[in-house]
Amino acid sequence: xxxxxxxxxxxxxxxYVLLDGFDLGAGIVHLGVARTDQERRAVIGTxxxxxxxxxxxxxxxxxxxxxxxxxxxxxxxxxxxxxxxMVLWLLIxxxxxxxxxxxxxxxxxxxxxxxIFCLSSALLAIFYGAALGNVVRGVPLDxxxxxxxxxxxxxxxxSDAGILDWYTILVGLAAYFALTEHGALWxxxxxxxGIRRRAQRIARMGWWVLTPLTVVVTLVTFRVQPMxxxxxxxxxxxxIFPALAILGLIGIFAFLRGETTPERExxxxxCSCAYLLGMLTSVAFGLYPYVLPARGGSEFSLSIYNTRxxxxxxxxxxxxxxxxxxxxxxxxxxxxxxxxxxxxAGGESSEGHGY
Amino acid sequence: xxxxxxxxxxxxxxxxxxxxxxxxxxxxxxxxxxxxxxLAIHTGNEEYNRAVCFWARVFAINFALxxxxxxxxxxxxxxxxxxxxxxxxxxxGQTLGMEGVFSFFLESSFLGLMLFGEKRLGQAWHWVATxxxxxxxxLSGYLIIATDAWMQHPVAYSVTPDGNYSLASFWGxxxxxxxxxxxxxxxxxxxxxxxxxxxxxxxFYLLSQKFETGGRVFLRIAVIVGVFAAVxxxxxxxxxxxxxxxxxxxxxxxxxxxxxxxxxxxxxxxxGQPDVENRKxxxxxxxxNALSFLTYRAWKAQVRGxxxxxxxxxxxxxxxxxxxxxxxxxxxxxxxxIMVIAAFLLWRRRLYSARWMLWILLLAFPFPYIAxxxxxxxxxxxxxxxxxxxxxxxxxxxxxxxxxxxxxxxLIGFLGMYMVLGILFLFLVYREIERGPEGPIALVPxxxxx
Numbered sequence: 001x002x003x004x005x006x007x008x009x010x011x012x013x014x015x016y017v018l019l020d021g022f023d024l025g026a027g028i029v030h031l032g033v034a035r036t037d038q039e040r041r042a043v044i045g046t047x048x049x050x051x052x053x054x055x056x057x058x059x060x061x062x063x064x065x066x067x068x069x070x071x072x073x074x075x076x077x078x079x080x081x082x083x084x085x086m087v088l089w090l091l092i093x094x095x096x097x098x099x100x101x102x103x104x105x106x107x108x109x110x111x112x113x114x115x116i117f118c119l120s121s122a123l124l125a126i127f128y129g130a131a132l133g134n135v136v137r138g139v140p141l142d143x144x145x146x147x148x149x150x151x152x153x154x155x156x157x158x159s160d161a162g163i164l165d166w167y168t169i170l171v172g173l174a175a176y177f178a179l180t181e182h183g184a185l186w187x188x189x190x191x192x193x194g195i196r197r198r199a200q201r202i203a204r205m206g207w208w209v210l211t212p213l214t215v216v217v218t219l220v221t222f223r224v225q226p227m228x229x230x231x232x233x234x235x236x237x238x239x240i241f242p243a244l245a246i247l248g249l250i251g252i253f254a255f256l257r258g259e260t261t262p263e264r265e266x267x268x269x270x271c272s273c274a275y276l277l278g279m280l281t282s283v284a285f286g287l288y289p290y291v292l293p294a295r296g297g298s299e300f301s302l303s304i305y306n307t308r309x310x311x312x313x314x315x316x317x318x319x320x321x322x323x324x325x326x327x328x329x330x331x332x333x334x335x336x337x338x339x340x341x342x343x344x345a346g347g348e349s350s351e352g353h354g355y
Numbered sequence: 356x357x358x359x360x361x362x363x364x365x366x367x368x369x370x371x372x373x374x375x376x377x378x379x380x381x382x383x384x385x386x387x388x389x390x391x392x393x394l395a396i397h398t399g400n401e402e403y404n405r406a407v408c409f410w411a412r413v414f415a416i417n418f419a420l421x422x423x424x425x426x427x428x429x430x431x432x433x434x435x436x437x438x439x440x441x442x443x444x445x446x447x448g449q450t451l452g453m454e455g456v457f458s459f460f461l462e463s464s465f466l467g468l469m470l471f472g473e474k475r476l477g478q479a480w481h482w483v484a485t486x487x488x489x490x491x492x493x494l495s496g497y498l499i500i501a502t503d504a505w506m507q508h509p510v511a512y513s514v515t516p517d518g519n520y521s522l523a524s525f526w527g528x529x530x531x532x533x534x535x536x537x538x539x540x541x542x543x544x545x546x547x548x549x550x551x552x553x554x555x556x557x558x559f560y561l562l563s564q565k566f567e568t569g570g571r572v573f574l575r576i577a578v579i580v581g582v583f584a585a586v587x588x589x590x591x592x593x594x595x596x597x598x599x600x601x602x603x604x605x606x607x608x609x610x611x612x613x614x615x616x617x618x619x620x621x622x623x624x625x626x627g628q629p630d631v632e633n634r635k636x637x638x639x640x641x642x643x644n645a646l647s648f649l650t651y652r653a654w655k656a657q658v659r660g661x662x663x664x665x666x667x668x669x670x671x672x673x674x675x676x677x678x679x680x681x682x683x684x685x686x687x688x689x690x691x692x693i694m695v696i697a698a699f700l701l702w703r704r705r706l707y708s709a710r711w712m713l714w715i716l717l718l719a720f721p722f723p724y725i726a727x728x729x730x731x732x733x734x735x736x737x738x739x740x741x742x743x744x745x746x747x748x749x750x751x752x753x754x755x756x757x758x759x760x761x762x763x764x765x766l767i768g769f770l771g772m773y774m775v776l777g778i779l780f781l782f783l784v785y786r787e788i789e790r791g792p793e794g795p796i797a798l799v800p801x802x803x804x805x
Contacts, residue, residue, distance in 0.1 A: 052422060053463040059429055060455030066432065066440065067448025070519065074441035077433025078754035084434055085427075085765040089772060092423040096779065099419040103783055146437065148756035309445030310513065310521035317449055320525070324456030331464035 001314045002304040005068040006291070008321070010284040012064055016057035017128075017280060018182075018273050023051045025183015027094065027121025028176070031114060033187055033198040040114055044098060045343040046190040050335060051098060055091070067317055071145055071307035072291050079139055079147040080131065083163050087127050094120040122176065129175025133168030136225050136283060137161075138293035141300040157224065159296055167224050174210075174217045178279070181206045181252070182272045189265040192342050203268070204256050211249055214279075218242075227293065228286030238285045245278025247271075262342070359759040360750045363435045366766045368735075370427055372728055373773050377421035379727050382496055382542065383549020384414050385489040388469075390576060392485045396478050406572050407485070409792035410553070411470050416783050418466060420776060427769070435762065439742055439752030445521035446512050446528065447502045454498040462491035496545070497538055504534035506743050507734070508603050520746070533599055537734075540592035543584045544730060547690060548723040550581030554697070555720035556788055558713040569792035571707055574716070578706070582698040585690045593687065594649070600737070601650045604744060606664045607737040610673045611680040612646055613639075614660040621646040621658035629677045634662070670739040679732035686726035693719055 026047050034040040047054075066073045077084060093116050101113035134149075137157075141147045152162040155169070181203055188199035222229045232238055251271030255264045287293065291307065294300035308314070388410055395403035429451060432440045440448075468476060468484035476484070505512075511527025512520045522528060554577035560570030601608045608614075613629045613636045614621055623645035627636040647656040661669060670676050693715060700706040706713075738744055742752040 049467045052466075053460065055422075055426075056455060056459040056463050059426060059459060060452065062429060062433075063448060063452030063455045065448075066444050067446075067452050067522075070444025070448060071441050073433045073444055073448070074437035074754075077430065077440070078435070078437035078757050081434050081754070081757045081761055082765070084430060085768070088427045088430055089768060091426055092772060092776070095419065095423040096776065099415075100779065100783065103786070144755070145441075146754075146756045148758075309448075309519070310515050312513065313445045313449065313522040316522055316525045317452070320449075320453055321456065324453065324460075328456060328460040331460055335464050335467075 001311055002068075002308045003289070004318075005064075005308070005314055006284075006288065006304045009061060009065050009068060010281070012057055012061035014277055014280045014284075016054070016061055018276055019054035019057060020051070021179050021182045021276060022186035022269075023047045023054055023183075024121045024125050025179040025181070025185075026187050027117050027183070028125060028180045029184050029187060029199060029202055030121070031118045032202060033184070033195045035194070037110060039195050040110070041102065042191055042195060042343050043187055044101065044117075046187060048098065049339050052095070053332065053335065055095075064317075064321070068309060068314060069291065069304065069307040070309055072302055075141070075145050075147065075302060075307075076135075076139075076292055079149055080134070080163065081148065082151055083127060083131065087124065087131075090120045090124045090127070094124065125176045125179040126172040129172035130164060130168040132175065132283065133171030134163060135292060136171070136221060136228070136287070137165075137167055138225065138295040138301070140296075141292065141294035141302065143300060145300075145302065145306075161295075167220060170217060170220065174213050177206060177210045177213055178276060181210050182269075182276060185252070185265070185269040185272050188260075189262070189269045190343055192344055200256070200260060203252075207249075207253055207256065211253075214245075214249065225286075225293065227290070228283070231286050231288065232282075235285075238282075241278055241282040241285050243278070245275050245282060248273070248275030248278055251275075359757075359762065360753055362759045362762045362766065363753045363757075364749070366435055366762050366769070367431055369766065370424070370431065370769055370773075372731075373777075374421070374424040374428055375728065375731065376724060377417045377424065378492070378496070379545045379548045379724070380552060381414055381417045381421055382492050382545040383547070384410055384417070384553075385492045386546055387549050387553060387576060387580060388414065389485050389489045390580065391572075392482050394576075396482055402568060402572050405569060405792045406576075409569065409787070412787050413784060415466070415470055416780065416787070418462075420780055424773070424776070435754055435757065436742075436752050437754035437757075439747065442519045442747060442752075443506075443743060445515070445519060446509075447505060449522050449525075449528065450498045450502045450505075454495050458491045458495035458498065461487055462495070465491070493542065496542060497534070500538040500541055501529055501531060501534045503734070504531045504537055507537075507738055508533040508599070509743050509746055520743075533603075536592055536595040536599060540588065540596050541730075543588045543592060544723070544727045546584040547581060547588060548727060550577040550584060550694075551690075551716075551720045551723045553577035554581065554716045555718075558716040559788070560791070561707060562710065562713050562717065566791040566793055574706060575701065578694060578697045578701050581690075582694040585687070585694040588687055589691060593684075597649065601658075604737060605659055606661065606668045607670055607676070608650070609659060609661045609664070610670045610676050611733065611737060613677050614646065614658060615662060617657065617660040617663045619647070619657045620644040620655045621650075621660075623649065624681075626681075629674050631673050667740070670737055672736050672739065676733060676736045676739075679729040679736065683726050683729040683733055686722050686729070690719075690723065690726070 026043055030040065030043050034043045062073075097113040097117040097120065101110050101117070104110075139147045139149055140159075150162040152164040153160050155162075155165050157165045157167050184199045184203040184206060188196050188203060191199065232242075248271045251274065252268050255268035255271060289303045289305065290298075290301050291304055292302040294302075388407055391403050391407045391410070394400070395407060432444075432447075432451075465484045465487040469481070469488050505528060508531060509520075510531050511522065511524040513523040515521050553573045557570040557573030557577060560566040561574070597608075600611070612621075613624045613627060615629075615634045615636065620643065622639075622641035622643050624636055625640045625642065627639035627641075630637050644654040647658050648654050650656065650658055661673075697706060697712055697716060700709050700712055740748055742749045
C-alpha cells in the first residue's frame, strides 16, 4: 500500500513538472521570443487558460503527500523552510503577473509584469532543480526525524553543506535548461510567425546545452548519491526509466532537424515530456524505498515505511482519489481539446480574451 | 520556545486573515452569479447578463488573489506547523488533498469558461460553467470547514503505534456534526459579504447617477438574498454553533461571554471590558439570565464560569476572544437591521430613491469583512490552548527546528508582499467599478478566457 502511494505521489508530482514545466519554460523564453505586445499576449495566451489548472497538480500532489506520508511532509517542509517560502513568493509574483498584465493598457504596466513573469519563472525552475538536488544528496536528519538547513554555507559539498552547494546548483541549472527546452518547444508548437521561429532557435541551441549537462549531472549524481546507481543495478528492469529519458533527448533532436510541421513540433514536445518523465522517474526509482536520505548515516533516512500513515487511512484515501482523478482527467481533456491549435499574435484567439 | 510559538501563530493568523478577504467574496459572489445567470435565462432580460459579466470580472480579480494567497496556506501546515502535520496529517491531509482533487481542478477548469462570456459559449453552457464554479468554490469551503471542525471536535480517528492520528472513517470525518453547522454559518457569512458588496456598488451607481439600470439590478438581488442570509446567520446557524460550543468547549463559552463566575441564571454581557487579572467584567451592560436561556433554554440554568476550570484549560487570549465574539454578534445584529429595512423599502418601491438608505448600504460594505474575520478569530482563538481540542496543545504543533528569527524573516516578507497585493487589488477593482456594467459584453481581461 505504501509503495502504491509512493508511485501515485511521484506520478502527481511528475505530471506537475510536465504541465507547469511548459508554463515555466514559456515564462523563461517569454522576453526572448516575443518582441511586441501582441506577441507577448500570444505567448501568455498559450498558457493562459491552463496554467492555474497545471499549478493545482502541485497543490494536490502536496496534499496527497501530506496524508499518505505525514512525517515526510512535516520533516521536509519545515527543513526546507526558507527556500519553500521563497518558492511561495515566486509563485505569487508569477500568478499575479500572468493575471494582471493585461488589465491596464500602458507603456509601463505590461512590460513591468512581463519582466516579473520571466524572472519568477526562471528562478522557480532553478529552485525546483535545487530542491530535487537536495532530496537526492540527502539532508542532515537526526533521530527526531527533523532537520533544518541553512540556505548556504561555503557552497562546498560536504557534511556541513547548506541548501545550495555546487551539486544542488548544478541540478538547478540543469532544471533551468530542461524547462527552457520544454517551454521553447511548447511555444513553438502553439504559435506561429516570428515567435515560432525564435522559439525553435532557442530549442535547437538549448539542446546542445542540455545534453552535455544531462550527462554531467547524471555522472555527478552517481558519485554524490551512490544509492541511485546501486538500486538501478540491483533492479535492472528499472533501466527503462533512464532509457526513456535518452530516447526523449534523441527524439527532440530528430524532430527539430529539417523542415518543421505542426506534427513534428508536437512530437518534439512529446519527446521533451518523455525526457522529463524519464529523468524524474529515474530519480524516484533510484531512491525507492527512501524518500529523503540522511547525510552521513542511513539509519536516520526517511523511507516510505517510517513516514507513512496507517493502512486504513491509505485505503480510504485511495477510494476518493480514484474518483477524483477520473473527474480531473476528464476536465483536462475537455479543456485542452477546446484549446487545441495555434495562438496567433494579434489574432482573434489572443485578442479576444484581452491579453 | 515561547517566542517561537507566538510568532508561528502570528504568521498563520496574518496570512490566513489576508487570504480570507478573497474567498469570502468569491464564495458569496459565486452564488449571486448563479442566481443572476439563472434569472437571465429565465426572464431573457439582457440586464442580468450584463450584471453577470460585470461581477464575473470582479470575481476573477478576487479569485486570482485567493489562489495566490491560498497556496501559502497549504504549505504552511508543513513549514510552520510540522509537529501538527506529523501527528494529524493522516486525518486532515485527506480533506486538504480532497480539496485539491475535487474543487481546485473543477474551479480552475471552468472559471475560464465562465469568464468567456455567454456570447460565444451559448446560454446553456455558460450556465453550466457558472454552476460548476459555484459548486467548486462551495465544495472547497466545505472541505476546509471539515478540516477545522476536526480540530475543534476531533472524530473518526485512530491512534497509530507511534502516537499519531490516522483517519478511521471517511464519512465520520466529512459528516462531523460540528462541520455541518459551522459550514452553514460560514457560508451565510460569505453570502452576506457578497450581498453587501453588490449592494454597495449598486448604491454607489444610483447615488452618483451613472449605470443606474445596472445599479438597480444589483440592489434588488443583493437585498433580497441578503435579508435571508442576515437572518439565518443568527438563527438557526449562529444559535446552533453556540450550543455546540456550550457542550464541547465550555471554557471557551465562558471566555467568549466574559463569564468569570459560575452562576444559576447567567447574564448576557452586551458591553464591558474583561479584566482577566481581577477576574471580572468592567462596566458591564447585561441582560439578566439571558445567557442561561440562550445556552440551555432555561432562565435559571447553571452556566459554568471560568472559575470552574483550571487556568491551564482557559483560552490564552481571553480579551481578544471576548471582543472578536462581541464584534461578530454586534455587527451581525446590525446587518439584520440594515437588510430588513432595505428589503422593506424595496417592497414599498422606495429603495432606489431613499438616499439615506443608499448611503448606509454604500458605507456598510467593509463591515461584513470585519464580522467574518471576527467570527474566525472567535473560532480559532476559542480553540486555544489546544491545536486539536483535547488532544494536542498549540506549542506541541510548531516546527521544532524553525527558529523565531526565521519566522520573523518570512513574516516580514509576507507583510511586504501582501501590502503590494492589497494596493493592486484596490486599484484593479476600483477600475472595474469605474468602467461599470455597460461596456461591451464578453471582453474579459483574464488569463482564463479563451
